[in-house]
Amino acid sequence: MSMDVLSTTQLYQKFQECTSVSTDTRRITPDCLFVALKGDSFDGNQFATQALASGARYALIDDVAVLEQSQPADSNRLLLVKDSLTVLQDLARHHRQTFTFPVIGLTGSNGKTTTKELIAAVLSKKYRTYATVGNLNNHIGVPLTLLAIRSDSPGVDSPTEPYEMAVVEMGANHQKEIELLCSIAQPTHGLITNVGKAHLEGFGGIEGVRKGKGELFDYLIQNGRTAFINSRDKTLTAMYRERLKTYRPDEQTGEVVFYPAVTSDEQPIELLQESPVVTYRATLGETITTHLPGQYNFENMLAALAIGDYFGVTSVEANRAVADYNPTNNRSQVVIKGTNTVLLDAYNANPSSMAAAVRQFATMSAKRKAVILGDMYELGPESEAEHAALGKLIADGRFDLVILAGKDMKYALTSLPKAYYFPDKFSLHNWLMDNPMTDTHVLVKGSRGMSLESVVPFI
Template structure:
């Protein structure tokens, strides 16, 4: 069986890494992973026939086909992670690790856009942010880059700890802590502990952390680590945004008036006044996206990107990934935020949408996944919030959205998307501002063509 060092030499001969036979590129390394319903070892031959240079397998019988091209290891997933960890140690540039309950991907994209003004920057592609995606992200980074932004997602405790051990971030940011993946984390306190593993890694290794000083939960998590690590290795540097003095750090909250960047408008898109007094109009709606912007601007400032260039990057960013995406459909305007949903992000989106001026407003909302025993209560609470918002039209889809109906007697409810599609097609809207949001498994972006 190959050692990691031997495997790395083989990797250097390859054009890249793939775990999917549908995405084989010439001379890539195919990694045969196993899932609940598949065994990648069985597709290794197909990968070679499609152009892969080598295939990484953990089945000795399969490897016997051609030992020169079938690379045998004890466990392909662990080998992939070890290979990425080995490759990461060749980087001499900053690696920014990013996690949080909401806003990870948008914040990652904004940070990358800002840093790209000064540096060759690689950022996680799409949503490759888990125990497989992070290794693939790292293995795609070449020596030509000067900066990396690595998104790290998790749905249970100790996952961020694992991802940090692979990505080895030199700098880190938690966007926020909210009600996401409650089932896996075991409740909101489990979420806090799980996301806080990034702070733990940075503190224990004497590295730099960026903290939103307006977020009471993140500030409390920072103070907790100061207490437990004060006599041990702690953060090399803490960069607060907005900047605060030491007295404010020790207080219970930070005065938001101290923010050097002022939010002027949050709907239909964010407009803010920057540190030089200029007004910047963006393509993103909502106060929650303003927080994402301030993180990107703070990191840009830390790494020497000029305010003018950083603001230009933020203003130019226009999402095309089902996150805060504005789409015009005839006389209707659709706010497509259907990449994911949890109680925290759903509440923020609904409150923001309710505050947005519009002649007529409709919401099409789908189930929030991975809430476990809290699902009924969280969907019911969402129903009350929707009722209080007084939208002109409420459309709900998914098996757990039925729990919201107690507060919404006039809502239209569909247990499946087929029925939803048919109803929207048969009941055309006009002059309506529409919010579409739901968990990834709902794929509510499929509703857009019918509006």
């Protein structure tokens, strides 16, 4: 039984024998590589031999006791390393070196996943494109995303065609995290959707958010890569120009593509309608109707169209991709429930995204409008003030019915004397069953931990 710690090169050879990578024993596929990670309340090392029994080819562990206590038949399949998470990241970094195609990295306070999906849809019209699945966008998810980008998996009779493009979403809730993710994903192109009030607790306030998200610009400039910047966003434009000043003029600082921009034979893309879904006039004059509501989603579409144009996707194909994209992940979904229309945006929420959604909903034409809003998480000491400010914004919207849920939403009640407030979802569900709505447009939004999509069956 060997106690030697394997090198990254040796581990990469083992990885190439595997079909996929998993960190969850509930998702073991034949001949995968299981990576045992540790958290505050779990230790994947305890499930390593179970993963092997379930079909994993190898299990990556960082607890020598697991190896010492293993059966002889398992010992050669248990790969001992000093730290499983660091090695997972190193493996992904090593694998990234084999890519010969563009890797587009994107981050931002709001709209990351929707923008990622739109970019992938547009690029897929011309290229074999791999995009982050779901929101595997953190220090674990980004390595898993990169390690999934392969066409050489063993056991495949006819290997798939190699990928030609990758879109990698990068999320962060504290400074230096985007810097780490860039060192792993090494994007050749990058986009920041926006900078807003998200994860204020971890970033240490809005300036911390700006600095943390800006780490993507730092990477792109320092490595001579291409940045896509929404020219209508003064914050992003200023962030990029501030960074340019910190580098020597003779240094390679990379290309910057400001959008929206049009050529002489085209016209600007014009937003015609933002509710119930975005309709816009494209550069060739055609009217495009989408499945997404709101000005904020129009900005996400402009990013996807700009990147598609940069990589040579035709305008017709790009607009078709945007028009056809229909979310199914609790993000900006339009759900019809009897005579009610539900705008389901329950995947996440922060002060910036909540304000955008509430303002957009307030402008919508509807016979009757109701909002069901849940707590915004990770705001730290700013939580009371931000929920109170949201209360004022809701009051300005003059909605027919206001329903709030969660422990911090009570701070919004000061401005909303007629609102219904429920500290928990059980009582909220009961109230909705006892008070059915008809002919109502309903906005449902809250942080992921609230899981407010659970209210939809009761509307």
